[in-house]
Amino acid sequence: MKIVCSRNELASAINIVSKAVAVRSTISIMECILFSAENDEIHLTANNNEMGIDTIVNGRIEEEGIVALDAKIISDIVRKLPDDDITISVDDSLKTTIVCEKAKFAITGKSGDDFSYLPKVEMENGVEISQFALKEAIRQTIFSVADSDSNMIMTGELFEIKDDLLKIVSLDGHRISMRNITLNDAYGDKKVIVPGKTLQELNKILSGEQDEIAQLFFSENHLMFLFGETTVVTRLIEGNYFDVDKMISNDFETKVKVNKRDLLSCIDRATLLSKEGDKKPVVMSFHDNTMKISMKSFIGSMNEELDIAKEGKNLEIGFNPNFFIDALRAIDDEEVTLYLINQKYPCIIKDDKGTYLYLILPVNFINS
Amino acid sequence: MKIVCSRNELASAINIVSKAVAVRSTISIMECILFSAENDEIHLTANNNEMGIDTIVNGRIEEEGIVALDAKIISDIVRKLPDDDITISVDDSLKTTIVCEKAKFAITGKSGDDFSYLPKVEMENGVEISQFALKEAIRQTIFSVADSDSNMIMTGELFEIKDDLLKIVSLDGHRISMRNITLNDAYGDKKVIVPGKTLQELNKILSGEQDEIAQLFFSENHLMFLFGETTVVTRLIEGNYFDVDKMISNDFETKVKVNKRDLLSCIDRATLLSKEGDKKPVVMSFHDNTMKISMKSFIGSMNEELDIAKEGKNLEIGFNPNFFIDALRAIDDEEVTLYLINQKYPCIIKDDKGTYLYLILPVNFINS
Numbered sequence: 067m068k069i070v071c072s073r074n075e076l077a078s079a080i081n082i083v084s085k086a087v088a089v090r091s092t093i094s095i096m097e098c099i100l101f102s103a104e105n106d107e108i109h110l111t112a113n114n115n116e117m118g119i120d121t122i123v124n125g126r127i128e129e130e131g132i133v134a135l136d137a138k139i140i141s142d143i144v145r146k147l148p149d150d151d152i153t154i155s156v157d158d159s160l161k162t163t164i165v166c167e168k169a170k171f172a173i174t175g176k177s178g179d180d181f182s183y184l185p186k187v188e189m190e191n192g193v194e195i196s197q198f199a200l201k202e203a204i205r206q207t208i209f210s211v212a213d214s215d216s217n218m219i220m221t222g223e224l225f226e227i228k229d230d231l232l233k234i235v236s237l238d239g240h241r242i243s244m245r246n247i248t249l250n251d252a253y254g255d256k257k258v259i260v261p262g263k264t265l266q267e268l269n270k271i272l273s274g275e276q277d278e279i280a281q282l283f284f285s286e287n288h289l290m291f292l293f294g295e296t297t298v299v300t301r302l303i304e305g306n307y308f309d310v311d312k313m314i315s316n317d318f319e320t321k322v323k324v325n326k327r328d329l330l331s332c333i334d335r336a337t338l339l340s341k342e343g344d345k346k347p348v349v350m351s352f353h354d355n356t357m358k359i360s361m362k363s364f365i366g367s368m369n370e371e372l373d374i375a376k377e378g379k380n381l382e383i384g385f386n387p388n389f390f391i392d393a394l395r396a397i398d399d400e401e402v403t404l405y406l407i408n409q410k411y412p413c414i415i416k417d418d419k420g421t422y423l424y425l426i427l428p429v430n431f432i433n434s
Numbered sequence: 435m436k437i438v439c440s441r442n443e444l445a446s447a448i449n450i451v452s453k454a455v456a457v458r459s460t461i462s463i464m465e466c467i468l469f470s471a472e473n474d475e476i477h478l479t480a481n482n483n484e485m486g487i488d489t490i491v492n493g494r495i496e497e498e499g500i501v502a503l504d505a506k507i508i509s510d511i512v513r514k515l516p517d518d519d520i521t522i523s524v525d526d527s528l529k530t531t532i533v534c535e536k537a538k539f540a541i542t543g544k545s546g547d548d549f550s551y552l553p554k555v556e557m558e559n560g561v562e563i564s565q566f567a568l569k570e571a572i573r574q575t576i577f578s579v580a581d582s583d584s585n586m587i588m589t590g591e592l593f594e595i596k597d598d599l600l601k602i603v604s605l606d607g608h609r610i611s612m613r614n615i616t617l618n619d620a621y622g623d624k625k626v627i628v629p630g631k632t633l634q635e636l637n638k639i640l641s642g643e644q645d646e647i648a649q650l651f652f653s654e655n656h657l658m659f660l661f662g663e664t665t666v667v668t669r670l671i672e673g674n675y676f677d678v679d680k681m682i683s684n685d686f687e688t689k690v691k692v693n694k695r696d697l698l699s700c701i702d703r704a705t706l707l708s709k710e711g712d713k714k715p716v717v718m719s720f721h722d723n724t725m726k727i728s729m730k731s732f733i734g735s736m737n738e739e740l741d742i743a744k745e746g747k748n749l750e751i752g753f754n755p756n757f758f759i760d761a762l763r764a765i766d767d768e769e770v771t772l773y774l775i776n777q778k779y780p781c782i783i784k785d786d787k788g789t790y791l792y793l794i795l796p797v798n799f800i801n802s
Contacts, residue, residue, distance in 0.1 A: 139706075139733060139734070142706045143703075143706055146699070146702060146703045146706060147703070148699070168738050168739045168740070169700070169703055169736065169737075169738040170736065170737055170738065171706075171707075171734060171735070171736045172734050172735045172736070173733060173734035174734065331514070331516070332537070334514060335511075335514045335515070335537055338507070338510045338511055338514060338539075339539075365507055365541060366507070366539060366540050366541030366542065367539070367540045368537065368538065368539045368540070369537075369538055370536050370537040370538065371536045372536070
């Protein structure tokens with residue numbers, strides 16, 4: 067194999083596929099990036115068997131061929147080379163030479179024979195969504211995916227399509243995050259659970275441009291994202307997702323409108339007094355047109371008042387402050403509306419248009 | 435005590451004195467900042483017994499008094515408060531209330547009685563230097579202070595004043611870094627060893643402005659830096675510093691001029707192949723008007739050529755690449771001159787004006 071690519075194009079392609087390179091795997095080929103130069107296309111591919119990424123890099127093929135290179139080493143080398151053309155050539159014994167201006171590196175490649183290629187997904191009936199909308203919706207829900215594997219389904223996000231609506235949901239047993247995106251077209255019903263880890267990595271390489279499109283292709287066990295020159299294939303989590311609609315009530319006894327930024331800074335200040343692990347709740351007390359926020363711990367106490375517009379009953383209720391912070395950070399609106407029932411029922415933050423809904427369970431704050 | 439300060443002034447003063455707060459001390463008062471409001475001045479002070487910092491903060495004293503507050507807690511609180519006036523009031527039981535707009539924190543202070551105040555240093559015959567020059571000289575030498583305490587003297591830097599010359603030197607047994615600064619005035623001879631840790635912290639709070647002055651006051655056991663509203667007092671390291679002039683030879687067999695940035699990037703690239711701990715040397719081969727840089731490890735090999743202007747003999751010599759990188763990063767010149775004798779003697783990098791000198795011992799590279 068012999069290829070010539072610009073340093074910047076190569077660095078950016080390596081950066082993209084690196085998201086699917088296995089970290090400290092026992093199978094050393096999974097820590098490699100496959101370079102293949104065939105049929106006039108230079109492909110870089112990585113696959114950790116949970117997700118795989120393939121991207122096409124611009125360049126000139128002087129000799130066709132395939133080689134697998136340690137991802138960390140080739141990435142370090144390319145990153146530190148000057149911004150000029152890089153020539154990568156591989157001889158029959160897989161000795162790989164990387165030349166840029168007067169710098170010359172020699173490393174040993176691996177055969178591509180053991181590399182596990184990406185699973186095939188039929189490219190039919192692709193669902194189109196702007197990269198911006200997809201990236202935002204993932205950012206706005208990913209934080210409430212459960213970390214632990216004790217319930218596999220909670221480690222993924224629901225992607226549900228009905229007509230022209232894409233609904234993305236995550237939940238971890240203490241809270242639910244939901245985003246609804248209206249698509250430009252209507253599609254057949256789809257309902258899959260996508261691993262949270264894949265979405266986290268995917269989000270780092272989506273462009274975030276409103277007018278750049280990503281296409282989603284569904285197969286029985288996989289979901290494929292196609293955008294620009296890049297293909298991301300992820301396995302799906304098996305099972306049925308929770309019936310979220312049943313968990314969400316439309317009833318409320320107290321409805322509160324409050325400035326989002328003020329509420330966020332105030333709760334953020336309260337967390338100062340809660341050391342990691344001691345799980346002190348923030349107490350919110352809604353009384354007429356004032357909301358009092360307070361926190362007490364062995365460090366000290368704080369309280370602060372915010373102006374609100376309230377309908378319904380007065381109420382005092384406790385929450386994990388970090389769950390509130392996560393939800394408020396995910397909302398772009400200037401003002402948010404909280405719907406509450408009583409001390410034992412969750413708080414729901416949602417907008418009238420139905421683009422988002424965040425549900426947070428309360429915690430006991432008496433004697434705490 | 436009751437004082438009112440702007441949030442930004444207070445945050446910046448806390449940031450300054452925090453550099454002298456003890457980290458995880460068994461003496462809890464050493465983790466505190468002393469707030470004192472007396473004689474129309476609000477002072478913040480911290481002292482970890484190696485170094486102490488005192489700074490004056492603008493504000494209004496409504497009631498005189500003194501309190502010691504946990505540095506981490508007060509710093510977190512002030513950082514997260516809105517940008518407005520902050521009122522700190524302390525009652526007789528040392529209960530401390532911090533109010534800003536509608537936010538109110540209550541924490542418990544400590545008595546200032548156990549606080550160890552800064553040692554007194556006579557403010558006579560202060561040596562004046564621009565904060566910029568001092569900050570730069572520290573940055574350009576601090577990296578070759580020895581980490582370990584096995585030789586206390588190596589953990590400090592020599593500050594030597596003769597007439598109008600300030601010489602700053604550090605060495606760690608493998609290399610020497612030296613900077614000479616011409617002062618605006620002549621002073622009496624002084625020669626002290628300043629702890630490297632103090633200089634590292636001092637450097638974070640010096641302004642780096644050419645026209646802002648720092649004054650240095652020397653006593654038998656202490657050195658005091660006075661700049662703006664801030665006083666930093668450090669203990670000195672006892673003992674006689676190494677006779678550095680005797681270690682530095684003016685003889686050379688090979689003299690090489692090379693572009694600094696090219697040499698730096700080239701050595702930086704070579705370090706890719708040297709994993710931490712395996713200490714692979716970079717080999718430099720000076721031959722006529724070319725310098726060949728090469729590195730070989732279990733990962734692979736690299737080599738690169740640079741154009742040079744050489745006087746004297748050809749030479750092949752090995753170095754720890756990181757020592758070269760540190761020295762080159764500290765030099766602002768476009769071109770550097772290396773002076774070499776043979777494979778066993780150090781390389782000296784210095785300018786003609788005598789503003790800097792870096793000495794690096796070679797390493798054996800045969801069979802490595």
